[in-house]
Amino acid sequence: MGQQQTVEEASVPEGSPQLTVATYNINWGGCYGGPTAAAPSVVQAILNTKADLVLLQEVTGGNQNVYCTVNTTPNTVTLEWQDYLSSHREITEEYPFLGFQLDERWMGGGDAVLSKYPFEEIEWVPADSGWFCGWVLKVLWPVDNHSKPIYVLNTHLRPPLSPTSPLYGLSVSAWFESKEDRKNDCIKFYQVLLDAIKKEDESHDGEERDGTEFQSGRNVTYNCIRIFVEPFIIVAGDFNEEESGLAYTYFESEAHLKDARKEFDGQVETWFWPVLGVFTYKAKYDHIFYSPSSFRCLTAEVRKEGASDHYPVVATLIPRPKEEEEKKEVEEAEERNILEATETVNNKRRRLGS
Numbered sequence: 001m002g003q004q005q006t007v008e009e010a011s012v013p014e015g016s017p018q019l020t021v022a023t024y025n026i027n028w029g030g031c032y033g034g035p036t037a038a039a040p041s042v043v044q045a046i047l048n049t050k051a052d053l054v055l056l057q058e059v060t061g062g063n064q065n066v067y068c069t070v071n072t073t074p075n076t077v078t079l080e081w082q083d084y085l086s087s088h089r090e091i092t093e094e095y096p097f098l099g100f101q102l103d104e105r106w107m108g109g110g111d112a113v114l115s116k117y118p119f120e121e122i123e124w125v126p127a128d129s130g131w132f133c134g135w136v137l138k139v140l141w142p143v144d145n146h147s148k149p150i151y152v153l154n155t156h157l158r159p160p161l162s163p164t165s166p167l168y169g170l171s172v173s174a175w176f177e178s179k180e181d182r183k184n185d186c187i188k189f190y191q192v193l194l195d196a197i198k199k200e201d202e203s204h205d206g207e208e209r210d211g212t213e214f215q216s217g218r219n220v221t222y223n224c225i226r227i228f229v230e231p232f233i234i235v236a237g238d239f240n241e242e243e244s245g246l247a248y249t250y251f252e253s254e255a256h257l258k259d260a261r262k263e264f265d266g267q268v269e270t271w272f273w274p275v276l277g278v279f280t281y282k283a284k285y286d287h288i289f290y291s292p293s294s295f296r297c298l299t300a301e302v303r304k305e306g307a308s309d310h311y312p313v314v315a316t317l318i319p320r321p322k323e324e325e326e327k328k329e330v331e332e333a334e335e336r337n338i339l340e341a342t343e344t345v346n347n348k349r350r351r352l353g354s
Contacts, residue, residue: 016318017143018298022051023236023286025156025271025310026081028058028108038307039084045306047090049314052116053139054095056081057132057156057238059110061102085112101135111135111154117142119152122196125189129181131158134189136196141232143319148232149200151193155237157182157247182239183246190235190255197231232319233257233291238271238310242284257289260300260315268302271310288315296320 026042046054061082082100085091092098095114101124103109109132113119122136135154140147160178235257239247243262251257261270261284270286290297300315 016321017141018316018318019053019141019150020049020051020314020316021234021236021288021290022046022049022054022312022314023057023154023238023288024049024054024306024312025057025238025286025308026059026306027308027310028060028081028110041305041307043085043088043091045303045308045312046114047094048305049303049312051314053152053234054112054114055152055154055236056112056114057110057154058108059085059100059102059112061100061110082110082112085114099137101133103133106132109133109156111156113137113152113154115139118147122151123192125192127158127181127185128188129158129178129185131181131185132156134185134192136189136193138196148319150232150234151197152233153189153193153235153237155186155189155235155239157185157238157240159240179241179246182241183250186239186247186250190251193233193235197233230294231291232294233289234295234317235289236287236313238286240285248287251289255289256292258292258297260288260290260297260317261286261302261313263297264300264315265302265313268304269311270302270313273309286310286313288313290315290317292320294320 024042024046026046027038046056059081061080082102086098086100091114095116097113097115097118099113099115099119099121101111111133113135117139119137119139122138125134125136127133132155137152137154139150139152141150142148158178158181235251235255239245241248243249243252243259248259252259261268266284268284269282270284272280272282274280286302288300295317296319298316298318300313303312303314306312
Protein backbone atom coordinates (compact mmCIF):
# COMPACT_ATOMS: atom_id res chain seq x y z
CA MET A 1 0.00 0.00 0.00
CA GLY A 2 1.27 3.48 -0.77
CA GLN A 3 2.52 5.76 1.97
CA GLN A 4 -0.61 7.67 2.95
CA GLN A 5 -0.32 11.29 3.99
CA THR A 6 -2.99 13.38 5.65
CA VAL A 7 -3.79 17.01 6.34
CA GLU A 8 -3.36 17.93 10.01
CA GLU A 9 -6.61 17.28 11.83
CA ALA A 10 -6.52 20.72 13.39
CA SER A 11 -6.80 22.30 9.96
CA VAL A 12 -10.01 20.42 9.11
CA PRO A 13 -13.16 22.39 10.01
CA GLU A 14 -15.21 20.67 12.69
CA GLY A 15 -18.24 18.90 11.27
CA SER A 16 -17.07 19.31 7.69
CA PRO A 17 -18.72 16.72 5.39
CA GLN A 18 -16.30 14.30 3.76
CA LEU A 19 -16.55 12.52 0.42
CA THR A 20 -14.28 9.55 -0.29
CA VAL A 21 -13.83 8.73 -3.97
CA ALA A 22 -12.16 5.68 -5.51
CA THR A 23 -11.21 4.83 -9.08
CA TYR A 24 -10.37 1.26 -10.02
CA ASN A 25 -9.81 -0.50 -13.33
CA ILE A 26 -10.97 -3.99 -12.38
CA ASN A 27 -9.78 -5.64 -15.62
CA TRP A 28 -12.23 -7.09 -18.11
CA GLY A 29 -10.74 -10.59 -17.96
CA GLY A 30 -10.63 -11.10 -14.22
CA CYS A 31 -6.84 -10.93 -14.47
CA TYR A 32 -4.49 -12.70 -12.08
CA GLY A 33 -5.71 -16.08 -10.96
CA GLY A 34 -8.48 -16.12 -13.58
CA PRO A 35 -12.03 -14.83 -13.13
CA THR A 36 -13.03 -17.32 -10.42
CA ALA A 37 -10.11 -16.52 -8.14
CA ALA A 38 -9.90 -12.84 -9.02
CA ALA A 39 -13.49 -11.76 -8.45
CA PRO A 40 -13.62 -12.05 -4.62
CA SER A 41 -10.27 -10.28 -4.34
CA VAL A 42 -11.45 -7.40 -6.53
CA VAL A 43 -14.68 -7.04 -4.54
CA GLN A 44 -12.78 -7.01 -1.27
CA ALA A 45 -10.45 -4.34 -2.65
CA ILE A 46 -13.50 -2.22 -3.54
CA LEU A 47 -15.01 -2.64 -0.06
CA ASN A 48 -11.67 -1.87 1.61
CA THR A 49 -11.58 1.58 0.01
CA LYS A 50 -14.58 2.55 2.21
CA ALA A 51 -15.41 5.00 -0.55
CA ASP A 52 -18.71 6.82 -0.90
CA LEU A 53 -18.33 6.88 -4.67
CA VAL A 54 -16.50 4.18 -6.66
CA LEU A 55 -15.75 4.64 -10.37
CA LEU A 56 -14.86 1.42 -12.18
CA GLN A 57 -13.41 0.80 -15.63
CA GLU A 58 -13.21 -2.31 -17.86
CA VAL A 59 -16.58 -3.54 -16.69
CA THR A 60 -18.21 -6.30 -18.74
CA GLY A 61 -21.78 -7.59 -18.72
CA GLY A 62 -23.93 -10.59 -19.44
CA ASN A 63 -25.48 -9.01 -22.53
CA GLN A 64 -22.09 -8.55 -24.18
CA ASN A 65 -21.61 -11.06 -26.96
CA VAL A 66 -18.09 -10.00 -27.87
CA TYR A 67 -14.64 -11.45 -27.52
CA CYS A 68 -11.24 -9.90 -27.10
CA THR A 69 -8.43 -10.41 -29.58
CA VAL A 70 -5.80 -8.19 -27.95
CA ASN A 71 -3.40 -9.46 -25.27
CA THR A 72 -5.16 -12.84 -25.00
CA THR A 73 -6.18 -15.89 -26.95
CA PRO A 74 -8.95 -15.09 -29.49
CA ASN A 75 -12.46 -16.18 -28.47
CA THR A 76 -11.63 -16.26 -24.77
CA VAL A 77 -14.74 -15.62 -22.70
CA THR A 78 -14.24 -13.10 -19.90
CA LEU A 79 -15.81 -12.48 -16.51
CA GLU A 80 -19.25 -10.83 -16.57
CA TRP A 81 -18.54 -8.07 -14.05
CA GLN A 82 -21.97 -6.41 -14.22
CA ASP A 83 -23.77 -9.61 -13.23
CA TYR A 84 -21.26 -10.41 -10.53
CA LEU A 85 -21.25 -6.97 -8.87
CA SER A 86 -24.98 -6.28 -9.10
CA SER A 87 -25.79 -9.59 -7.42
CA HIS A 88 -23.09 -9.44 -4.75
CA ARG A 89 -24.75 -8.94 -1.35
CA GLU A 90 -21.94 -6.94 0.28
CA ILE A 91 -21.66 -4.63 -2.72
CA THR A 92 -25.39 -3.94 -2.96
CA GLU A 93 -25.67 -3.39 0.80
CA GLU A 94 -22.79 -0.93 0.81
CA TYR A 95 -23.79 0.80 -2.43
CA PRO A 96 -27.56 1.11 -2.96
CA PHE A 97 -27.07 3.11 -6.16
CA LEU A 98 -25.37 1.20 -8.98
CA GLY A 99 -25.03 2.01 -12.65
CA PHE A 100 -23.42 0.24 -15.58
CA GLN A 101 -22.54 1.28 -19.11
CA LEU A 102 -21.29 -1.37 -21.51
CA ASP A 103 -19.59 -0.98 -24.86
CA GLU A 104 -20.18 -3.89 -27.21
CA ARG A 105 -17.26 -2.83 -29.41
CA TRP A 106 -14.67 -3.25 -26.67
CA MET A 107 -14.45 -5.85 -23.95
CA GLY A 108 -12.60 -3.34 -21.77
CA GLY A 109 -14.82 -0.39 -22.67
CA GLY A 110 -17.50 -0.63 -19.98
CA ASP A 111 -17.80 1.53 -16.85
CA ALA A 112 -19.63 1.23 -13.55
CA VAL A 113 -20.57 3.54 -10.71
CA LEU A 114 -21.11 2.27 -7.17
CA SER A 115 -22.50 5.03 -4.98
CA LYS A 116 -23.92 5.60 -1.54
CA TYR A 117 -25.78 8.61 -2.93
CA PRO A 118 -28.23 9.04 -5.82
CA PHE A 119 -26.80 10.02 -9.17
CA GLU A 120 -28.07 11.00 -12.58
CA GLU A 121 -26.53 10.14 -15.91
CA ILE A 122 -25.77 13.20 -18.03
CA GLU A 123 -24.27 11.50 -21.07
CA TRP A 124 -22.35 8.43 -22.24
CA VAL A 125 -20.02 10.25 -24.63
CA PRO A 126 -18.53 8.45 -27.65
CA ALA A 127 -14.81 9.01 -28.21
CA ASP A 128 -13.77 10.64 -31.47
CA SER A 129 -10.80 8.26 -31.52
CA GLY A 130 -13.20 5.30 -31.75
CA TRP A 131 -11.93 3.93 -28.44
CA PHE A 132 -13.58 3.98 -25.02
CA CYS A 133 -16.47 6.30 -24.18
CA GLY A 134 -16.53 8.79 -21.31
CA TRP A 135 -19.34 8.76 -18.74
CA VAL A 136 -20.54 12.10 -17.36
CA LEU A 137 -22.72 11.99 -14.24
CA LYS A 138 -24.19 14.21 -11.57
CA VAL A 139 -23.97 12.83 -8.04
CA LEU A 140 -26.31 14.33 -5.45
CA TRP A 141 -24.23 14.74 -2.30
CA PRO A 142 -26.30 15.38 0.85
CA VAL A 143 -24.75 18.33 2.68
CA ASP A 144 -26.40 20.81 5.08
CA ASN A 145 -29.82 19.23 4.67
CA HIS A 146 -29.82 19.65 0.91
CA SER A 147 -28.09 18.01 -2.05
CA LYS A 148 -25.03 19.53 -3.66
CA PRO A 149 -24.47 18.39 -7.26
CA ILE A 150 -21.05 16.91 -7.98
CA TYR A 151 -20.23 16.70 -11.67
CA VAL A 152 -18.24 13.56 -12.40
CA LEU A 153 -16.38 12.24 -15.43
CA ASN A 154 -15.52 8.54 -15.27
CA THR A 155 -12.95 8.04 -18.00
CA HIS A 156 -10.86 5.29 -19.56
CA LEU A 157 -8.67 6.79 -22.25
CA ARG A 158 -7.11 5.00 -25.21
CA PRO A 159 -4.17 2.72 -24.44
CA PRO A 160 -1.02 2.99 -26.58
CA LEU A 161 -2.10 -0.09 -28.53
CA SER A 162 -3.55 -1.04 -31.89
CA PRO A 163 -6.45 -3.54 -32.03
CA THR A 164 -5.13 -4.82 -35.38
CA SER A 165 -1.55 -5.50 -34.31
CA PRO A 166 -0.63 -9.20 -34.04
CA LEU A 167 2.04 -8.37 -31.44
CA TYR A 168 -0.27 -8.23 -28.42
CA GLY A 169 -1.59 -4.90 -29.66
CA LEU A 170 1.85 -3.29 -29.74
CA SER A 171 2.47 -0.76 -32.49
CA VAL A 172 4.97 2.08 -32.86
CA SER A 173 2.45 4.29 -34.67
CA ALA A 174 -0.20 3.62 -32.01
CA TRP A 175 2.22 4.72 -29.31
CA PHE A 176 2.44 8.20 -30.85
CA GLU A 177 -1.10 8.49 -32.21
CA SER A 178 -2.66 7.54 -28.89
CA LYS A 179 -1.20 10.61 -27.15
CA GLU A 180 -3.25 13.04 -29.24
CA ASP A 181 -6.27 10.72 -29.13
CA ARG A 182 -6.27 10.74 -25.33
CA LYS A 183 -6.08 14.51 -25.20
CA ASN A 184 -8.78 15.09 -27.82
CA ASP A 185 -11.13 12.56 -26.25
CA CYS A 186 -10.74 13.96 -22.75
CA ILE A 187 -11.38 17.51 -23.99
CA LYS A 188 -14.60 16.32 -25.64
CA PHE A 189 -15.73 14.45 -22.52
CA TYR A 190 -14.92 17.38 -20.24
CA GLN A 191 -16.77 19.84 -22.47
CA VAL A 192 -19.93 17.78 -21.99
CA LEU A 193 -19.44 18.11 -18.23
CA LEU A 194 -18.90 21.87 -18.49
CA ASP A 195 -21.97 22.25 -20.70
CA ALA A 196 -24.04 20.44 -18.06
CA ILE A 197 -22.82 22.87 -15.40
CA LYS A 198 -23.59 25.83 -17.62
CA LYS A 199 -27.07 24.50 -18.32
CA GLU A 200 -27.70 24.07 -14.60
CA ASP A 201 -26.50 27.61 -13.89
CA GLU A 202 -28.64 29.10 -16.64
CA SER A 203 -31.70 27.31 -15.33
CA HIS A 204 -31.33 29.22 -12.03
CA ASP A 205 -30.16 32.63 -13.31
CA GLY A 206 -32.36 35.42 -12.04
CA GLU A 207 -34.46 33.24 -9.77
CA GLU A 208 -35.75 34.85 -6.62
CA ARG A 209 -35.35 32.62 -3.59
CA ASP A 210 -36.62 34.12 -0.36
CA GLY A 211 -35.70 37.57 -1.60
CA THR A 212 -32.18 36.61 -2.64
CA GLU A 213 -31.23 36.50 -6.29
CA PHE A 214 -29.41 33.39 -7.47
CA GLN A 215 -26.54 34.48 -9.72
CA SER A 216 -24.45 32.13 -11.78
CA GLY A 217 -20.79 31.89 -10.81
CA ARG A 218 -21.18 33.54 -7.39
CA ASN A 219 -21.63 32.39 -3.84
CA VAL A 220 -25.05 33.40 -2.59
CA THR A 221 -27.24 32.64 0.40
CA TYR A 222 -30.83 31.55 0.65
CA ASN A 223 -32.74 29.94 3.49
CA CYS A 224 -29.79 31.01 5.67
CA ILE A 225 -27.57 28.45 3.89
CA ARG A 226 -24.58 29.50 1.85
CA ILE A 227 -24.55 27.82 -1.56
CA PHE A 228 -21.23 26.93 -3.14
CA VAL A 229 -22.07 27.97 -6.69
CA GLU A 230 -18.48 27.22 -7.66
CA PRO A 231 -19.08 23.75 -9.14
CA PHE A 232 -17.87 20.54 -7.53
CA ILE A 233 -15.98 18.59 -10.21
CA ILE A 234 -14.31 15.17 -10.16
CA VAL A 235 -12.53 13.60 -13.14
CA ALA A 236 -11.18 10.14 -12.44
CA GLY A 237 -10.25 6.90 -14.12
CA ASP A 238 -7.61 5.07 -16.10
CA PHE A 239 -5.84 7.67 -18.24
CA ASN A 240 -3.32 5.24 -19.73
CA GLU A 241 -0.67 7.92 -19.30
CA GLU A 242 1.44 9.50 -16.59
CA GLU A 243 1.88 13.11 -15.56
CA SER A 244 3.76 14.07 -18.72
CA GLY A 245 0.85 12.96 -20.94
CA LEU A 246 -1.18 15.43 -23.00
CA ALA A 247 -4.53 14.56 -21.43
CA TYR A 248 -3.09 14.81 -17.92
CA THR A 249 -1.50 18.15 -18.75
CA TYR A 250 -4.80 19.43 -20.12
CA PHE A 251 -6.66 18.76 -16.88
CA GLU A 252 -3.86 20.14 -14.74
CA SER A 253 -2.85 23.22 -16.75
CA GLU A 254 -5.91 24.19 -18.77
CA ALA A 255 -8.86 22.87 -16.76
CA HIS A 256 -7.03 23.87 -13.54
CA LEU A 257 -7.86 20.68 -11.66
CA LYS A 258 -5.63 19.00 -9.08
CA ASP A 259 -4.63 15.34 -9.00
CA ALA A 260 -5.17 13.96 -5.51
CA ARG A 261 -2.90 10.97 -6.15
CA LYS A 262 -0.01 13.18 -7.20
CA GLU A 263 -0.65 15.49 -4.26
CA PHE A 264 -0.37 12.77 -1.61
CA ASP A 265 0.94 9.50 -3.08
CA GLY A 266 2.68 10.66 -6.22
CA GLN A 267 5.57 8.20 -6.36
CA VAL A 268 3.50 5.00 -6.22
CA GLU A 269 2.62 3.16 -9.44
CA THR A 270 -1.03 2.30 -10.06
CA TRP A 271 -0.57 -0.25 -12.89
CA PHE A 272 1.77 -3.15 -13.56
CA TRP A 273 2.16 -5.74 -16.31
CA PRO A 274 4.57 -8.71 -16.30
CA VAL A 275 6.34 -9.05 -19.65
CA LEU A 276 7.18 -12.61 -20.71
CA GLY A 277 8.21 -13.45 -17.17
CA VAL A 278 11.33 -11.31 -17.60
CA PHE A 279 10.39 -8.01 -15.97
CA THR A 280 7.32 -6.09 -14.82
CA TYR A 281 6.39 -2.81 -16.47
CA LYS A 282 4.93 -0.30 -14.00
CA ALA A 283 3.30 3.11 -14.47
CA LYS A 284 1.12 5.74 -12.79
CA TYR A 285 -1.92 5.62 -15.06
CA ASP A 286 -4.84 6.13 -12.65
CA HIS A 287 -5.76 9.58 -11.34
CA ILE A 288 -8.41 11.43 -9.35
CA PHE A 289 -8.68 15.08 -10.41
CA TYR A 290 -10.83 17.50 -8.42
CA SER A 291 -11.74 21.19 -8.60
CA PRO A 292 -9.54 22.97 -6.01
CA SER A 293 -11.81 26.03 -6.03
CA SER A 294 -14.61 23.99 -4.44
CA PHE A 295 -12.92 20.93 -2.91
CA ARG A 296 -10.01 20.46 -0.58
CA CYS A 297 -8.24 17.09 -0.48
CA LEU A 298 -7.54 15.64 2.97
CA THR A 299 -5.80 12.44 1.95
CA ALA A 300 -5.14 10.16 -1.03
CA GLU A 301 -3.49 6.81 -1.49
CA VAL A 302 -2.80 3.97 -3.90
CA ARG A 303 -4.00 0.73 -2.30
CA LYS A 304 -1.86 -2.19 -3.46
CA GLU A 305 -4.49 -4.90 -3.36
CA GLY A 306 -6.97 -6.73 -5.56
CA ALA A 307 -6.37 -9.09 -8.48
CA SER A 308 -6.46 -6.59 -11.34
CA ASP A 309 -3.43 -5.22 -13.16
CA HIS A 310 -4.44 -1.84 -11.64
CA TYR A 311 -4.61 -0.81 -8.00
CA PRO A 312 -7.48 1.20 -6.49
CA VAL A 313 -6.75 4.90 -6.00
CA VAL A 314 -8.67 6.59 -3.18
CA ALA A 315 -9.06 10.25 -2.16
CA THR A 316 -11.04 11.97 0.60
CA LEU A 317 -12.37 15.45 -0.15
CA ILE A 318 -14.21 18.13 1.79
CA PRO A 319 -15.89 21.34 0.58
CA ARG A 320 -13.35 24.12 0.64
CA PRO A 321 -13.93 26.00 3.89
CA LYS A 322 -15.65 29.38 3.59
CA GLU A 323 -12.71 31.25 5.09
CA GLU A 324 -10.29 29.80 2.54
CA GLU A 325 -12.71 30.45 -0.29
CA GLU A 326 -13.32 34.05 0.76
CA LYS A 327 -9.58 34.62 1.18
CA LYS A 328 -9.02 33.21 -2.30
CA GLU A 329 -11.70 35.52 -3.72
CA VAL A 330 -10.04 38.54 -2.07
CA GLU A 331 -6.60 37.54 -3.36
CA GLU A 332 -7.95 37.10 -6.88
CA ALA A 333 -9.69 40.48 -6.74
CA GLU A 334 -6.50 42.15 -5.50
CA GLU A 335 -4.52 40.47 -8.27
CA ARG A 336 -6.99 41.75 -10.88
CA ASN A 337 -6.74 45.26 -9.44
CA ILE A 338 -2.94 45.15 -9.58
CA LEU A 339 -3.00 43.94 -13.19
CA GLU A 340 -5.51 46.61 -14.17
CA ALA A 341 -3.46 49.33 -12.44
CA THR A 342 -0.26 48.11 -14.10
CA GLU A 343 -1.94 48.09 -17.50
CA THR A 344 -3.20 51.65 -16.92
CA VAL A 345 0.29 52.88 -16.03
CA ASN A 346 1.83 51.13 -19.03
CA ASN A 347 -0.77 52.67 -21.35
CA LYS A 348 0.00 56.13 -20.03
CA ARG A 349 3.73 55.56 -20.51
CA ARG A 350 3.18 54.40 -24.07
CA ARG A 351 1.09 57.49 -24.82
CA LEU A 352 3.73 59.78 -23.30
CA GLY A 353 6.46 57.97 -25.18
CA SER A 354 4.71 58.47 -28.50
